[in-house]
Amino acid sequence: MQITVLLLVLVGLTAAGYYMGRASAVRAVGGRIAALHSVPAYYGVYVALWAGLPAFLLFLVWGASENWIVMQMVLGALPQNMTDGSEQSLSLLKADILNIAAGISTGREPDPVVLAAAERYNMLRALGDWMLLAIGSALAVAGLSYARGRIAPDLRARNLVERVINVFLVGCSLVAILTTAGIVLSLVFEAMRFFTVYPIFDFLFGLQWSPQTAIRADQVGSSGSFGAVPLFAGTLLITLIAMLVAVPVGLMSAIYMSEYAPPRVRATMKPVLEILAGIPTVVYGFFAALTMAPFVRRLGESMGMSVSSESALAAGFVMGIMIIPFVSSLSDDVINSVPQSLRDGSYGLGATRSETIRQVVLPAALPGIVAAVMLAISRAIGETMIVTMAAGLAANLTANPLQAVTTVTTQIATLLVGDQEFDSPKTLSAFGLGLVLFVVTLSLNMIALRVVQKYREKYD
Structure with missing residues (x-):
């Protein structure tokens, strides 16, 4: 709910920033638009970017790291004997906490400590969302006020806006390139693991394909x-x-x-x-x-x-x-x-x-x-x-x-x-x-x- 409110606040402040920036630019030159460095729309976009972009970046960063941060805080409050086990047991513990926190039945009676950890997880998530709403709204208002105060006839609004757009386009290109590189590298690394246990020459030139492998030493036909x-x-x-x-x-x-x-x-x-x-x-x-x-x-x-x-x-x-x-x-x-x-x-x-x-x-x-x-x-x-x-x-x-x-x-x-x-x-x-x-x-x-x-x- 809080995240929805934050997004609505950002949309509202961004729209308000656009109209305020455009109006401030026209007012700064007494209505003589030719005296502005850029057309009024660029001043509006400039203020809108300052109003929405910092808070939106905060929203993305928090959205990507919230689950990990909250889970680490929850695990840090658990008894040490519950978190010192193997990686598999720790993964099962995290899964139980997440399932109970989401209201999903695990099929067995939950441990009171795990139940308390799930409640703490939900509480920290809610607290984090409220903090995100407060900090994001404050950032948006501060950015709008800062950008509006910088409106002047000689402000190169078009250059600044186009620089932000260029950075955005470069970022999109990097996402595509890095995604492709990640796919290729993951494919190569896993294939190399296979070729360490099965010769690549036999794989490429072998004439029999039967991928079933034996699970037990006495198993036949695999x-x-x-x-x-x-x-x-x-x-x-x-x-x-x-x-x-x-x-x-x-x-x-x-x-x-x-x-x-x-x-x-x-x-x-x-x-x-x-x-x-x-x-x-x-x-x-x-x-x-x-x-x-x-x-x-x-x-x-x-x-x-x-x-x-x-x-x-x-x-x-x-x-x-x-x-x-x-x-x-x-x-x-x-x-x-x-x-x-x-x-x-x-x-x-x-x-x-x-x-x-x-x-x-x-x-x-x-x-x-x-x-x-x-x-x-x-x-x-x-x-x-x-x-x-x-x-x-x-x-x-x-x-x-x-x-x-x-x-x-x-x-x-x-x-x-x-x-x-x-x-x-x-x-x-x-x-x-x-x-x-x-x-x-x-x-x-x-x-x-x-x-x-x-x-x-x-x-x-």
Whole structure:
């Protein structure tokens, strides 16, 4: 409740600061706006920033550290014998305190000391929220008063406001960069832990994938083989089938919509195609498992072929349908961005429409088309649900699209489902697969960038 009140106070003071700063600037020059260094709106924003920004930063800092500070104060008041145990017992104690404080039953009679600690936790949280409200409101009022007192005709309000905006934009960029770096580093560190217990050469070139590891010394059939070649082969096979469906259909659709279709037809066809991109992948998975897989099996059996009930062909075909909008929509936009002067020049030399498309438009649009195809490949490699439901989980090393296969992403999802211990080779192997997938995707993007740069230089 107190936090809501603080936010409402900040909004009110910020709005008041904007109008007060703007009015003060106009009043300082007697209504002659031309005498101001900046337009009056910048003075209003300047005062509003001083009114809201310091208190908002305090709110963010307290929100990020409140639980830790309060918990440390609660644990410090507990008997020493309750907090001197192992890290696991301390985590259980914290969980009990938080559950009781939130009114969640732990399923057993709570310890009176823990019950008192939960009450103290709630009391300190409430006290902290009241202090945040008081200090935040005081900071907002003080900032508003300070900024309003600095309003003068020669105040460079625009420069100061734009400096704050620039810092904000840099901070947003750093958040994105640091998040990416954190993801990559966490992936690398966990993968290195896996490669310390299982040789990287055996992982990359092993031909048998059986991630089940023995829990007891006398357990049989759980040796833990982590040869990932069957997973790479399955991923490549399904991706290839999907691209054989998506690229020709998507590219031909884009060419028709941009070069042949009347405007009214294009305005109808493009949104209809893009609807495919909005369908949840689980729906595609149901379609693949209940419709496409039985159809492929019956078709194969009618030709005398042995077809598995779950096949790479069914999963790849449905995945290709799902990816069509990525190719068609982006390629259509790229083809439409080719200057009309190139087409007119080709027609002027006597070329037909089809010759112009093949020899002028498509080469000029090739960088964008390559980018669309790379996006489609990345989407196919990262798909999980369709493969799980239509291609199965069997790690078969085969190039036969009529057999069941599995992919890297499907195995990652399987390995990390449920309560897992992150110190076993079985679980850590998911990070090894993720690292390989990251490297492959990065390599594809680098190749695409190189192709784009080459042809962009040619047609610029």
